[in-house]
Amino acid sequence: MKIIACYSNKGGVGKTATSVNLAYASAHAGKRTLLCDLDPQGAASFYYRIKPSRKLAEQAFFKDVDKFTRAIRASDFDNLDIIPANMTYRDFDIFLSRMKNSRSRLKKALSALHNEYDVIILDCPPNISRLSENIFKVSDSIIVPVIPTTLSERTFFQLLDFFKENKLNKKKLLPFFSMAQKQKKLHKETMARLRKQYKRFLSTPIPFSSDIEKMGIHRAPVLSYAKSKAAAKAYKALWHEISNKF
Numbered sequence: 001m002k003i004i005a006c007y008s009n010k011g012g013v014g015k016t017a018t019s020v021n022l023a024y025a026s027a028h029a030g031k032r033t034l035l036c037d038l039d040p041q042g043a044a045s046f047y048y049r050i051k052p053s054r055k056l057a058e059q060a061f062f063k064d065v066d067k068f069t070r071a072i073r074a075s076d077f078d079n080l081d082i083i084p085a086n087m088t089y090r091d092f093d094i095f096l097s098r099m100k101n102s103r104s105r106l107k108k109a110l111s112a113l114h115n116e117y118d119v120i121i122l123d124c125p126p127n128i129s130r131l132s133e134n135i136f137k138v139s140d141s142i143i144v145p146v147i148p149t150t151l152s153e154r155t156f157f158q159l160l161d162f163f164k165e166n167k168l169n170k171k172k173l174l175p176f177f178s179m180a181q182k183q184k185k186l187h188k189e190t191m192a193r194l195r196k197q198y199k200r201f202l203s204t205p206i207p208f209s210s211d212i213e214k215m216g217i218h219r220a221p222v223l224s225y226a227k228s229k230a231a232a233k234a235y236k237a238l239w240h241e242i243s244n245k246f
Contacts, residue, residue, distance in 0.1 A: 002246055003110060003120045005139040009162075010155040011126040013145040014178040016043045017212050017222075018235070019123035022143070024221040025239035027080035031118040034072070036110075037085040038092075038131065044123040045084035048075045049219050052086035059095045062105040065112045077224070081117075089125075096130040106134035128162060136168055143242065145178035145206070148190035160198075174245070176238060177205035204238040207231055 006019040016039065023035040037044040042052055053071040060067045073082050099105055110120060124135055136142065146156045156175060163170045175198065181187045182205075195201050206212075209231035211222050218225050222232045 001114050001117055001120065002140050003122065003138055004242065005122040005124055005135045005142045006145070007122075007124040007132070007135060007139075007142050008126055008145055008155070009128050009132075009159050010152055013126075013147050013152055014206060014212070015126065015145050016047070016123050017215060018143065018145055018178065018206065018238075019044050019121055020047045020215070021221045021223050021232075021235040022239050022242070023080060023121045024077060024223045025236055026119045026121065026243070027077055028223070029239070029243070030079065032079055032116065034081050034083065034113065034117045034120045035075075036083045036120055036122050038089060038122055038135075039125045040085055040087050040089035041125075042085040042087075045082060047215055047219055047221065048080075048082050050075070050082045050084045053084045054086065056083075056086065057088045059099075061089070061092070062095065062099065062109050065109075068109055069112060076220075093130045096134070104134070104137065106131070107138040110138060128159075133166075136163075136172070139172060141174055141242065141245065142172045143202075144173055144175040146175050146194070146201075147179045148177050148187040148194070153190065153194065171200070174200060174202055174242065176202040179208040180205040181208050202238065202241050204234060204241050206234050206238065 006015050008015050023033050027033040035044060050073050055067045055071045071083055073084060075082055096105055122135060144156060146152050177191050207230055211226045211229045211231045215222060223235055226232050
């Protein structure tokens, strides 16, 4: 079982759209896939038409294996299940601070699914917290969307500094360019410069696209309703690039 986190310490960078489409691509490739929505806003769950989970209230996510597994919901697509979020997830850091071995609690929860899934994709909230530290520890790879702009670049290097300061494995970090507009000089120059500064940037950029924005209307991944469009092809290529690193 491989665990892939889609994470950024900055909001609004296309993290959830990426999680939703990578989960679909994984399932479509024949992998038994679980999308775990860790963001209390529950956008990933919304895109897959899954209602918030009432069973995983408060500390049950980390402490009650039966409730955890019973909260899993089937999606409308083969090989793809969802653990939906709810608003109590906003207090995850409070719950974790009260638990022993708090930085390993997410790993313990997900280990119960070891024989059930080939791939688990985590859609993560945009902050650096106790939950984030759990995510950094349990993930095999951490996919980081970076918009080729100054603020997004800045937060990415803040993330690199956090990994260095806390002696975390930076090789887990696989950044890629999100909402890229190659016709913009700033985007083009920023992408070229960052690729030189950090060699582990994935080669596939995800374009800024109205097809991605329409996910909220269709409540489905781009790959399911606009598979011939550039955005869908980019997500498919991104998944192929990530999966080849397993």
